[in-house]
Amino acid sequence: MATVSTAAVPAFARAAAAQAGASQTVSNPRAPVDATLTINGRDHVLAFDVRTSLLDLLREHLGLTGSKKGCDHGQCGACTVLLDGRRILSCLTLAIAAQGRDITTIEGLAANGQLHPMQQAFIDNDGFQCGYCTPGQIMSAVACVHENHANTDDEIREYMSGNLCRCAAYPNIVAAVKQARPLMQTASRD
Numbered sequence: 001m002a003t004v005s006t007a008a009v010p011a012f013a014r015a016a017a018a019q020a021g022a023s024q025t026v027s028n029p030r031a032p033v034d035a036t037l038t039i040n041g042r043d044h045v046l047a048f049d050v051r052t053s054l055l056d057l058l059r060e061h062l063g064l065t066g067s068k069k070g071c072d073h074g075q076c077g078a079c080t081v082l083l084d085g086r087r088i089l090s091c092l093t094l095a096i097a098a099q100g101r102d103i104t105t106i107e108g109l110a111a112n113g114q115l116h117p118m119q120q121a122f123i124d125n126d127g128f129q130c131g132y133c134t135p136g137q138i139m140s141a142v143a144c145v146h147e148n149h150a151n152t153d154d155e156i157r158e159y160m161s162g163n164l165c166r167c168a169a170y171p172n173i174v175a176a177v178k179q180a181r182p183l184m185q186t187a188s189r190d
Contacts (some may be wrong), residue, residue: 040108066106077163106135129167
């Protein structure tokens with residue numbers, strides 16, 4: 001039995017493909033579409049089913065397995081990536097809808113062999129235990145700082161609340177965000 005949401009996916013995917021400038025008419029929702037996605041500063045020309053989530057495309061088509069499939073329902077935040085600098089849940093985002101936009105995954109944060117300040121802060125503050133949620137936590141933490149929502153402990157907790165940690169490393173995550181914040185702000189001014 002199909003629900004309204006599963007029945008609407010092919011229609012939404014066709015609209016997203018048309019809006020994203022796909023050159024093909026989608027008469028069969030299972031037929032692959034050609035798209036170019038910019039991921040971590042690099043263009044990837046791909047052919048995929050319009051119903052493919054961004055998370056599945058990253059993990060299964062490109063081997064970028066840093067973003068985790070936690071709940072696959074948008075409730076845990078393990079799949080968080082940045083789309084044009086804003087955090088999104090990649091399990092709920094159709095890959096075709098990301099065409100023409102800048103996608104950043106955990107693999108794209110480090111530069112020139114140096115960890116991003118937030119990655120280093122998570123290590124310094126033991127902001128992870130099992131590590132499964134860590135990539136999504138870090139991506140949300142980067143966005144939290146960029147959104148200017150990392151000014152107090154309570155604000156950090158509020159704006160990081162969409163990312164769950166089963167190991168309960170929350171105090172360490174808050175400490176990591178506080179450590180990385182001034183370094184990120186200094187880097188953005190340079």
